[in-house]
Amino acid sequence: MKRIILMLMAGILLMLVACGGKEREEANVQEQNDTNVAEEMESRVDAESRTQAGNTEDLRAFASGIGTAEESAEGSEITPEQAGDTPVTLTNEIEERCPAAIATARAGLDYGEFTHGTYYSETCGMERGYTILLPADYTAEGQYPVLYLLHGIFGDEYSMSGDPNNKIREILGNFAADGLIEETIVVCPNMYAATDPDMKPGFDAESVLPYDNFINDLVNDLMPFIESTYSVRTGRENTYLAGFSMGGRETIYITLQRPELFGYVCAISAAPGIVPTADKFMTHDGQMTEEEMRFADDAVEPEVFILCCGTKDSVVGEYPRSYHEILERNGADHIWYEITGADHDNNAIRSGLYNLFKQIAFDKAQ
Ligand code: FER
Secondary structure (H helix, E strand, O other): OHHHHHHHHHHHHHHHHHHHHHHHHHHHHHHHHHOOHHHHHHHHHHHHHHHOOOOHHHHHHHHHOEOOHHHHHOOOEEOHHHHOOOOOOOOOOOOOOOOHHHHOEEOOOOOOOEEEEEEEEOOOOEEEEEEEEOOOOOOOOOOEOEEEEEOOOOOOOOOOOOOHHHOHHHHHHHHHHOOOOOOOEEEEEOOOOOOOOOOOOOOOHHHHHHHHHHHHHHHHHHHHHHHHHOOEOOOHHHEEEEEEOHHHHHHHHHHHHOOOOOOEEEEEOOOOOOOOEEOOOOEEOOOOOOOOOOOOOOOOOOOEEEEEEEOOOOOOOOHHHHHHHHHHHOOOOOEEEEEOOOOOEHHHHHHHHHHHHHHHHHHHHO
16 A cells, blocks of 8 residues: 555656746747847847957947947837826927937836748748737737838848847837827848848848839838738728838939838938939949939828938938939929937937927828
8 A cells, every 4th residue: 555655646746847847848848939129139139249240239230220329228118107107299290319208218108029030931931930029918919010120231120120229119008108109010120031041131233222122022022911910900091111222222223113002101211222322331223313313203202201311321422412402303292300419320320210200200190
């Protein structure tokens, strides 16, 4: 009898140990799935620095903006009292800087996290990645406008979402919490729409071609995928496009080609190459002539089309201003402004995103 009881106890003990192990395993899997995009970004940067010793920071600066001193606010939270309980006074005036209260997380407010997904791109003939920010209380029954947010050269779907200094989550979350905009989905694609998986971006005509192919991937593959997978409010009024640098250049290009798709657009620190030119990096054949850089005569134009750039941009210099001048000459309505003192950096990105959503808020309040 004693032996039977002992064997039974040993059996139960074994089962308990096995179950505990399984739970731990499940917890690990869950953790892996939940690995947030910022962490993924960190590990990629580490991997990059091992292979490209020295210039990782440079590449990252191209992809999502040079870091700025204001980053010290990162990670800190402020109470609604500190943020000021009077929400943004809603005008359609451009402000050069994104106010700190809008770029700072508020205690007790849930901003959601970026997650990663993939879709099949007919354009590229391969599975491609994107990161997506769903509002914290996203439900399949809701209906959310979507911002497509494009990274700079050498970037990928993690560049914009993995850089906490862009303050995308804070800006959108705070605007929505103040009732100024609807809760909005943000999709960060990989803008390098190559058909050859071995192709890599670089400063030469052939290596940048896949960026100009992104319009096809976006319109024919990614947007239909997003619209059929998530609860998206479709139509140009609810579809926004913004991009930084190379992403700014493609934002302008896509908007001019397909203005019926995007109601609210912001090109931040747009890179050269829309029209023929040569800069310190390379010679650009141009996506179109200066004369062609306009909306078609019968085109529906965006409700808001912003171009902006820092006055101290060390990478794209005066190119954004030149785009503004060409568009103005060609009668294409847009807003142009400069961010005093900003470089090719996060100040410019935060400012562009802030002003885009401020304009959206103003428009929708009318
Ligand atoms: C160039 C200058 C700047 C160029 C691209 C960039 C392709 C892009 C910079 C960035 O995305 O940060 O001549 O050519």
